[in-house]
Amino acid sequence: MVERIKTDLLVIGGGSGGLSVAAGAAQMGAKVVLLEGHRMGGDCLNYGCVPSKALIAAAKSAHDQATAGKYGVMGVVPQVDYAAVMDHVADVIGQIEPMDSQERFEGLGVRVIREYGHFVSPREVQAGDHLIRARRVVIATGSSPLVPPIPGLSEVPYLTNETLFDLRDRPDHLLVIGGGPIGMEMAQAHARLGCKVTVIEGDRALNRDDPELAGVVRETLHEEGGEIAEGAKVARVSGAAGAIEVAAEDGRTFSGTHLLVAVGRRANLARLNLEAAGIETTRAGISVDAGLRSTNRRVYAIGDVAGGLQFTHVAGYHAGVIIRSSLFGLPSKASDAHIPRVTYTAPELAQVGLSEAEARAAHGDRVEVVRFDYAHNDRAIAERKTVGFAKVMVVKGRPVGASIVGHQAGELIGLWALALANGLKMGQVAAMVAPYPTIGELNKRVAGAYFSPRLFDSQMVKRVVGAVQRWLP
Missing domain, CATH: 3.50.50.60 (FAD/NAD(P)-binding domain)
Incomplete structure (x- = not known):
């Protein structure tokens, strides 16, 4: 027998984006059904962000052993037990797993159905023996590795x-x-x-x-x-x-x-039968407007499946956007302009907003590019992490992009993401007092590099200072 379910919100996909929507909506009083046919937590927990960073941490430990000589400590050839390294990775996943578990979300009031879902009409989704009719549907099915058709x-x-x-x-x-x-x-x-x-x-x-x-x-x-x-x-x-x-x-x-x-990666669309719901797609994923609505006005798409930037934090951001519109009826739009991205190599590579080339193409000669090298940061010198630099693209006193390569670049980029999200000026960043000695001081120093030529190379400033000095008692 088919169970017929009516709900306020149906979330298809139990990855980071879908879980964020389900948890937020349920705790705000909405009736929520969540479908997940595979593993709760999705790609990020099971195959992506979490295991890869755990592996990178193990690799860093091995590298630190091999390169300790630069600190006056005898370096050694690390003895790597690869199976134990992968056990460490699995343990990290296991420690985080309860936060994404079916039990936790049922405790929050979400009806969790461990089945894949597909549309049978513009408002109905079939999932195993369940037929679900929802006021709003959120597709958060994520993406999978792209395997190209290489011969052999x-x-x-x-x-x-x-x-x-x-x-x-x-x-x-x-x-x-x-x-x-x-x-x-x-x-x-x-x-x-x-x-x-x-x-x-x-x-x-x-x-x-x-x-x-x-x-x-x-x-x-x-x-x-x-x-x-x-x-x-x-x-x-x-x-x-x-x-x-x-x-x-x-x-x-x-x-x-x-x-x-x-x-x-490619968006996970194959199981959804989107044609039955009147939902259009592109080569990248589901076609959505600025509010993340599909061509079916009752259906949203978030995260990787929406065809934009493929990052866990983007899916989480999208969740907030559609909660405002689907639960409260408030106008809400998504933007990529303030979304940071990080590659977790060593050194890390981080970017938010426009790159230098993009900024010059968009703003021409109005762009000023200011930079500061890790080699001039005292904490970086102390830790022998002097490879890299930060550069910030500035237009009329406001940053429009920041690029950082170096130690903890992923941590440093957060300040510039904040600046872009809130339209801050370089003066507001420069006014920050950073503790010394920290890698984070680099952000203040690159902001200071924007003002240095205006203060120290300006004849007008020097004349004003000279006049003030003569006037002061």
Whole structure:
């Protein structure tokens, strides 16, 4: 028998975005049904942000052992137990898992149904033996690894971020197809854990980032023993487990024991039967307006499936946007202008707002680019973390973008995200008092770099100071 359910809000997908919507709406008094056919917590908890950062932390520990000599401490060759490293990753997932569990959300008042859902009409969704009619529907099904149609790929064993963390034997030589954030993060982590690593990229590694910043990351990976083959468009893959060969169109070949495919992600749409609901899609995902509504006005899409920036924090931000509109009927729009992004290599690479090239294209000669190097930050010097710099793009005294490559760049970028979100001026950032000595002081110093030529190189300022000094008793 089919159970018919009526609800205020139906959330399809139990990843970070869907869970944020469900929790917020239920606690505000809405009747909420949540569908999840796979694992609660979605990609971020199980295959993405959480396990990858746990692996990166283990790799950092190994790297610190090997490079301790710069602190006057004898460096040692780290003894890496790869299976234990992956057990550490699983333990981290396990510690966070209860926050995303079915039990927790049922405790918040959410009806959780562990089934995939698909539309059968503009207002009805079938999920197993349940037929759900909702006032509003939120699609938060996320994305999955994109596996390109490379000849031979289907005939050899390969890894994606969904299977990588199941490994227990350390790869001798990991081939990584794709030099984007995921590929570069996992390549460096495995290099630090003692694997030989080759990144195979058809364009330039980290090609969506500022070339100057990306160059710092690429050079660091090279110094740590990783190989990056750029301009290597893959023509075919061959071999078997333990002996895989990747051939590029230009004739180069790369041999390794394991293959990781990290060429991007695609929105999870296949199960939804969107045509039945009158929901249009693009190549990137569901077509939405500024308020994240689909072409079916009762249906929203958030996070990766909405076809924009694919980050967990974007999904969380989207959740807040649609809660305001779907629960309170308030006008609410999403914007990407203040959304930061971070690649968690070492050094980290972070960006918010316009890059230098984008700012110059948009604002021409009105753009001022100010920068400050880690090499002039006392805490960075003390910790031997002097590689990198921050630069901020400024138009008429307001930052329009910030780019940082270096130690804790992901932490530093938050201040500039705050500045862009609230339209702050450089003077307000410069007025901040940062504790000394901290890496965070770098943000104040780069803001100060905007005012330094106006104060110290200005003849008018010098004349005014001179006149005031003569006038003062």
